Amino acid sequence: MTVNAHPNLDESRLVEALKRGEQAAFTEAVSTYTAGMLAVARYYVDPANAEEIVQDCWVTVIDAVRRFEGRSGLKTWLHRIVANRCKNLLRTSHREITTDFTERLEPELESRFKTSGRWATPPKLRFDESADVLLENGALSDCLDKHLGHLPENQRSALILYEAHQHKSDDVCNILDVSASNLRVMLHRARQKIFLMVETFQETGEC
Amino acid sequence: MLMCRELAGIASDYIDGELSTGRRLSVQMHLMMCRHCRSFIGNLRASTELLRGHSSARVEPAVIDRINHRVTEALSHRPETPDPDPDPDPDKDR
Numbered sequence: 001m002t003v004n005a006h007p008n009l010d011e012s013r014l015v016e017a018l019k020r021g022e023q024a025a026f027t028e029a030v031s032t033y034t035a036g037m038l039a040v041a042r043y044y045v046d047p048a049n050a051e052e053i054v055q056d057c058w059v060t061v062i063d064a065v066r067r068f069e070g071r072s073g074l075k076t077w078l079h080r081i082v083a084n085r086c087k088n089l090l091r092t093s094h095r096e097i098t099t100d101f102t103e104r105l106e107p108e109l110e111s112r113f114k115t116s117g118r119w120a121t122p123p124k125l126r127f128d129e130s131a132d133v134l135l136e137n138g139a140l141s142d143c144l145d146k147h148l149g150h151l152p153e154n155q156r157s158a159l160i161l162y163e164a165h166q167h168k169s170d171d172v173c174n175i176l177d178v179s180a181s182n183l184r185v186m187l188h189r190a191r192q193k194i195f196l197m198v199e200t201f202q203e204t205g206e207c
Numbered sequence: 208m209l210m211c212r213e214l215a216g217i218a219s220d221y222i223d224g225e226l227s228t229g230r231r232l233s234v235q236m237h238l239m240m241c242r243h244c245r246s247f248i249g250n251l252r253a254s255t256e257l258l259r260g261h262s263s264a265r266v267e268p269a270v271i272d273r274i275n276h277r278v279t280e281a282l283s284h285r286p287e288t289p290d291p292d293p294d295p296d297p298d299k300d301r
């Protein structure tokens with residue numbers, strides 16, 4: 001994600017250049033927004049098909065961006081294009097997305113409580129140092145990549161859109177077609193897995 | 208009285224400010240008395256923040272190259288005036 005002091009100004013310049021069909025603008029937009037679009041696509045379809053869908057969406061965008069009115073941000077607009085295309089495909093193929101939203105705790109964490117509801121195996125270490133300090137450890141960063149790759153697709157997409165792309169809850173619910181309460185469960189389950197991963201890494205140095 | 212397991216179940220809602228006032232107060236009361244849950248919340252929050260700074264949405268350069276290739280090709284066939292058909296407009300089903 002590009003961080004700058006005037007993101008809206010830069011975005012409107014980018015949009016205007018995209019409307020004019022400037023190659024450089026598309027190169028910049030593809031490099032900035034493809035990651036999020038892939039996260040959306042992978043929520044709905046197999047990873048193998050996700051890239052093709054995102055490619056098709058970019059081709060669509062070449063023409064569609066001329067009608068972009070800026071009612072939402074460019075990122076949200078692009079993510080919705082991907083979501084809509086995926087939903088249309090699912091409607092024709094009748095593929096269903098099944099998820100268990102009833103359990104809020106990961107089994108591995110659940111087993112760390114006594115029947116009384118108190119901790120049997122509480123967290124041993126505090127690792128709430130700044131995230132930057134933790135990420136300076138390249139091995140931890142690699143481990144995070146690996147574990148993100150192993151998350152169920154729906155949790156991974158929710159986490160990436162909410163955390164890495166900083167979408168608001170409403171937008172994530174709209175793009176992924178989930179209720180607010182189910183989004184809460186997906187985010188919480190995914191975060192617990194990352195927490196358990198960091199804990200193991202801090203304690204043992206192993207991923 | 209909120210137990211540790213129950214708190215662990217709603218920890219993300221607490222971190223994101225998604226709890227009702229009553230629920231939030233009972234979490235805060237519990238946290239004042241329970242260092243284990245303070246550690247847990249702190250660690251869960253740190254884990255979450257890791258993702259903000261991390262290139263968690265990294266894409267292989269080859270994927271970007273393939274998209275750029277298709278876009279370049281499509282741009283060369285781009286008509287001068289927009290297609291009158293407004294589909295797809297993702298805003299229209301909001």
